[in-house]
Amino acid sequence: MASSAPRPSVVPQANLESFQTHLNSSKRILALVGAGLSASSGLPTFRGAGGLWRTHDATSLATPEAFSVNPGLVWQFYSYRRHMALKAKPNPAHYALAELARKKDGFITLSQNVDGLSPRAKHPEDSLKLIHGSLFDVKCSDFFCNYHESNNYTDPIVPALAIPTDDVDPTTTSALQARELDIADESIALPEIDHAHLPQCPECRRGLLRPGVVWFGEMLPKKVMEEITQWMSATDPIDLIMVIGTSAKVYPAAGYVDLARAKGAKVAIVNMDKNDVPASGLYNGDWLFEGDAAQILPEILKSVIGEVQVGEDAAAEGS
Incomplete structure (x- = not known):
């Protein structure tokens, strides 16, 4: 797999440094992702x-x-x-989260997307919870x-x-x-x-x-929801929740932000619209990264994952 070329900074240096300091020391991390994660893939x-x-x-x-x-x-x-x-193809944001899952044992991704791009970026299955299923x-x-x-x-x-x-x-x-x-x-x-x-x-x-x-009127997948509940209810604190490409204003997504906060988490928002934030808003010490997740995530996670590598996805390999 070939490494992507270095990207110009898209994040203010002070925000980047404070976020990465917290990220590096975080043991339990949660990512809540929505359609904005796949925006650069053109779907x-x-x-x-x-x-x-x-x-x-x-x-x-x-x-x-x-x-x-x-x-x-x-x-x-x-x-x-x-x-x-x-x-469409997985973009650097999908690969960045997949690599974070490999580098941080206490990391899980809760995805509201059904597009299959996270699995195709080889995000480890045990740390990827598909709330709405998959196409x-x-x-x-x-x-x-x-x-x-x-x-x-x-x-x-x-x-x-x-x-x-x-x-x-x-x-x-x-x-x-x-x-x-x-x-x-x-x-x-x-x-x-x-x-x-x-x-x-x-x-x-x-x-x-x-x-x-998951169609309208159907229950969310029982096994997935039980796994998320088990992770969220563990006695260890949650250090960080990243809300990526979603407003997280609708439940159960909104509830995860509140639960993570109650267990000590700081919140990092990655979104194209700076006004599209969770219902609970931003607290002092949280981060707001405005822009394309495909550009921002590889940069803010670099202190843990290094340079993002983009390679053949699972669907291409299986074709």
Whole structure:
């Protein structure tokens, strides 16, 4: 893996030095991450999915009821999202957190993202808690079947879900302009897909597979939430919580900031919008790093992780 070139400083020196002094001595560290972590990877947001999906309400497709009524339509939406996520690549922020997890035993990342970019940056699994699941996990929709598969990067997952037209690289200027000008893919009609051509459960052979994400109206993953609770409730203090690319104003995310503070943590915010801070605000001694996480994280974590190395991701290696 080749090391990236040294970056010019994007953080005021006084803030950088005080943060790194605290980071270096911290034993238990928590990162709470949201969509802003993946901003530099060029992914459209959930509600901003491009092309023909502009005519659909994304939130209406992300429910168990929608899947029950029209699994073909729901799967086409998620196949598009999987396709776009696979065309994107983990950015230096993903690699920086993955390396911090390897260097600091008491570090965990709570991710609200489903884009699969943190696993593809080889973030250690035991310290990555996916609160909302992953586009690349699939599970059986049958109530009596417990089949679950992680890190399925097959694109398309079945031939019937092939994308009708191949979008350009989502990180390029032309792709961004296409989304901005509202000209991508909209003339392409969605095909009707027969139930038999959708992903089938290989275990029970009666249920359809579904994306392993948390839909509206569903509980957050029990095992993941129990692991987070166990980590948070340990008797040892928490030294630092980094809130990255998320406002953390909605629960349970907001609650983690409050819990970490109650256990002694200082808070570091990394966000594009300096006003987008947790509901509890900033306390004296906290840090606010305004800007792109892909630029800021490698710099502020450098005293522990060294230079960020960006290499082949897990999906590319498996293709």
